[in-house]
Amino acid sequence: xxxxxxxxxxxxxxxxxxxxxxxxxxxxxxxxxxxxxxxxxxxxxxxxxxxxxxxxxxxxxxxxxxxxxxxxxxxxxxxxxxxxxxxxxxxxxxxxxxxxxxxxxxxxxxxxxxxxxxxxxxxxxxxxxxxxxxxxxxxxxxxxxxxxxxxxxxx
Numbered sequence: 001x002x003x004x005x006x007x008x009x010x011x012x013x014x015x016x017x018x019x020x021x022x023x024x025x026x027x028x029x030x031x032x033x034x035x036x037x038x039x040x041x042x043x044x045x046x047x048x049x050x051x052x053x054x055x056x057x058x059x060x061x062x063x064x065x066x067x068x069x070x071x072x073x074x075x076x077x078x079x080x081x082x083x084x085x086x087x088x089x090x091x092x093x094x095x096x097x098x099x100x101x102x103x104x105x106x107x108x109x110x111x112x113x114x115x116x117x118x119x120x121x122x123x124x125x126x127x128x129x130x131x132x133x134x135x136x137x138x139x140x141x142x143x144x145x146x147x148x149x150x151x152x153x154x155x
Contacts, residue, residue: 003073005087005121006108011074014110018065021058029055068110083154085129087121090155093129096137096148106130125149 006014033055036048075088085091090105104119106129112120119126128140129151137150 001071004068004071004108004110005073005075006111007088008074008076010108010111011069011072014065014069014072018062018069021062021065025058026055026062029058083133085132085151085154087130090117091129091151092153092155093149094152096150101152102149 029051033048033051036045036051039045039047085106087106090103092101092103094101103117104125105117106121106126107118109120109122112118112123121127121130124140124142125147128138129149132138132151134151134154137148139146139148141147
């Protein structure tokens, strides 16, 4: 069984979503399905089909979340050394082409949010950075082409 690395915050968010899905969304989906079924003939009942699809989505998402939480490997950023780039650290990079600086935190796939500077450990940039040190130049193939970054800071 493959472990899924994630931060404590990411783990907590998935737990909260699972609880909400089980307590609120599941009950709402079942209620909507029962109400739609009460309207009569199920073969031509569009409300019933929609409610059934919603219920199936909720049940599928619950199973997915339970699987992810069961395989989670929570990595605390405070336990990490910062002489090399590792999961959970924040990295300040200098873009070699534009001379701009970008700051990324390397997180689990479910936590990634590029707009907020959080990149997945599975992304090309994170893969290129893992194990590297300050001052090293790394190359990553991204959708816009090949990028070169210099590692300026690791925290």
